[in-house]
Amino acid sequence: MSPHVLVLGGTTEARRLAAELAARPGVRVTTSLAGRVSRPGALDGDVRVGGFGGADGLVRWLREHRVDAVVDATHPFAAAITANAARAATATGIPAVVLRRPGWTPGPDDRWHWAGSLPEAAALLPSLGRRVFLTTGRLGLAAFAHLSELHFLVRTVEPPEPPMPQDMEVLLTRGPFTPDEEQTLLRAHRVDVLVTKDSGGEATAAKLTAARDLALPVVVVRRPPLPADVTTAPDVPSALALLDLGPR
Template sequence: MLAQLLAQEPALRVVSSLAGRTERPGVLPGTVRVGGFGGVAGLADYLRAEQVAAVVDATHPFAETMSDHAAQACSQTGVPLVVVQRPPWVAGPGDRWTSVATVAEAAVSLSGIGTRALLTIGRQGVGAFAEVRDVWFLVRSIDPPTTLPPDAELLLDRGPFTLDDERGLLQRNDIDVVVTKNSGGAATGAKLVAARELGIPVVVVQRPALPPGVPIVATAAEAVDWLRRRLLDPRIRCNQRTVTELRP
């Protein structure tokens, strides 16, 4: 969404940087690069070499390392940085949430909560459940994890998911606990509504803290407005400016 909006700004050259962890990423306009930068120093060198005018951190809310590296590299180079992070989900009446700080804590907390779990945390964290022996898992992921729990079924699927979809999935598989990261957003939030309706408890891994002092916006449109104020002020003489968008 953000890359599409930025592509409509002729004064900006947009580079979308993908980590390369998703096998079939969506098609993006503008220039796309795939792979890491080589830590903070590598990213800082890239920003200088490409004369990047601004960085938009649009990574996943749990991409803690990338967000930290972006904040440090932008601080070192003086490049403006903004983070796009959709609001987190918030428990409401009828929700039965257990909040934990890490995926490892989620694995430990399952004991006594349920025996048939829908695990929707992305493929990278699934290995934390490899030693859980008393729970059957339905592991839903876009790409296959490298490790699965001993008693598990893999479901490769990509949102958005409707409420009817999620309700049916939970009922067909006799799910009695849901495990998720607090990613926020509507695309995957229907599972929480379905769990509430069915009285199913949810183990929620809360987000890591963002680097201090970095401006945060909630939507792609707000990020474009921020960039316009910083880079496209008509009082500033401007040739084409490069904006690097960091994505999952």
């Protein structure tokens, strides 16, 4: 029987992995999306949208659809999904890999301030600046809603929902962006502090380069810890090697 791989997606790496798996003879791939983006791009293989109903629901789905391996290629901050996937893999005995791109590392000229959570990031802002470029996603704005004395420039793909800051301007757009484009944006909006999550990867790193060139402080939210005893891969080739599905 052809091996069936479930990819928990939503990232660039998940898209690349699905394409690689779909190109392998005899391999079936299903990518699962949470459904938070209204118009996701095309994906190779089968696609399902929506949650599973927690770890127990995922266990049932894995068994019903005869899944042979799971790759968690969700966003590094999708902690609940990652925890559920780890529990489901343990309960079913199905091999699982967590595909996580490496996080960012500050250089000598970076002015980074690490925070353990969005509320911690919000607590740092009043001492760092008044005009904030907030790039932490539309679902975490409640942590900054009480900072009425600050102006926020918020960039998201989908429109945000309350609660959110009172003094806020929203940019609905999708990257990637170049460092020059990011620097132009920061200058045009007179930004004096950037807030971001440690997503890692090159696709969204241009804003860090722009902040460095303008000597702006950056508040970086640390990633949540991974569950204990999970197998991790830093990139698509490493994940494929761990799956051991045979030659392409």
